[in-house]
Amino acid sequence: MSSSLLKFLFLSLLLSSTWACGQNKDYVVTISTRHGEIKAILFDDIPEHKNNFIALAEAGRFDSTQFHRVIADFMVQGGDVFGKEKLPPNEWPTLPAEIRTKYVHRKGMISAARQGDNVNPQKRSNGSQFFIVEGRTYEEEELVTDFTALQKAVFQYMQYGDQQQFKQEYTRLYEAGMYDSLTSLVLSKRDEIAKTLNVKLTKDYTPEQIRMYAEVGGTPHLDFEYTIFGEVISGLDVVDKIAAEPTTNEIPNDPVYMNVTVERVSKNKITKEYNYVYPETK
Numbered sequence: 001m002s003s004s005l006l007k008f009l010f011l012s013l014l015l016s017s018t019w020a021c022g023q024n025k026d027y028v029v030t031i032s033t034r035h036g037e038i039k040a041i042l043f044d045d046i047p048e049h050k051n052n053f054i055a056l057a058e059a060g061r062f063d064s065t066q067f068h069r070v071i072a073d074f075m076v077q078g079g080d081v082f083g084k085e086k087l088p089p090n091e092w093p094t095l096p097a098e099i100r101t102k103y104v105h106r107k108g109m110i111s112a113a114r115q116g117d118n119v120n121p122q123k124r125s126n127g128s129q130f131f132i133v134e135g136r137t138y139e140e141e142e143l144v145t146d147f148t149a150l151q152k153a154v155f156q157y158m159q160y161g162d163q164q165q166f167k168q169e170y171t172r173l174y175e176a177g178m179y180d181s182l183t184s185l186v187l188s189k190r191d192e193i194a195k196t197l198n199v200k201l202t203k204d205y206t207p208e209q210i211r212m213y214a215e216v217g218g219t220p221h222l223d224f225e226y227t228i229f230g231e232v233i234s235g236l237d238v239v240d241k242i243a244a245e246p247t248t249n250e251i252p253n254d255p256v257y258m259n260v261t262v263e264r265v266s267k268n269k270i271t272k273e274y275n276y277v278y279p280e281t282k
Helices: 003-023 047-058 140-144 147-157 161-175 179-188 190-197 207-215 236-243 267-274
Strands: 025-033 036-042 069-071 075-078 109-112 130-133 228-234 257-266
Touching (some): 147 179, 161 179, 257 267
Antiparallel strands (some): 025 036, 025 257, 109 130, 109 228
């Protein structure tokens, strides 16, 4: 065998080994706050968001931004890089939506903030801001109901002449501020309304997703509307502490600043240290 061929084979083997080694590593994100550290993984199948987040973190651009919007039992939002850098809002970069139905907003998921559908029908993500889900637990009936569609259907249904008693009870509960009872009333009529109007008033969740929302919790009304691109693997207690901060207009009274770093770590080590199971192996 010629020396040139040996050199070629050696180089090919080296490159393939390097590639395989790279495939077996991942980025661990560390979000440091005065409450402690949050460790996270970003999903490979959400490449635009993952690559963008890593680039911002490696450049130090997240550092000294705040968790500037905090709502207990819902989420903590931060990472306003472009606001910190004094870029006019109309010039803030956005990312294309990468919404995957296999990801839902359970507690600990990291999702991209965005403007509403009225000005952003393509559901493009803010180029830096993200939120971490805290949420709450849900029973199956409440979870699988499409409340946006149901609310629209309720008003149409109440126009039927034989539904005056339902309309009166709905109005009474609403005016009395008895919103839990109002929700129960509407849920009790959901299937009847769907059949009468021939509309779909439910969302499609897998049995595993239903179990997860019942046991772990989250914010299901955001599902399939925002791009989920990562999840917390350590430090959910830190998320809870941030969510518990006293706020004024959803802004913490005592600022919660962050520094964000990323580190390349072997997937085997991540699995071992954080008991994390990669989505493709579930």
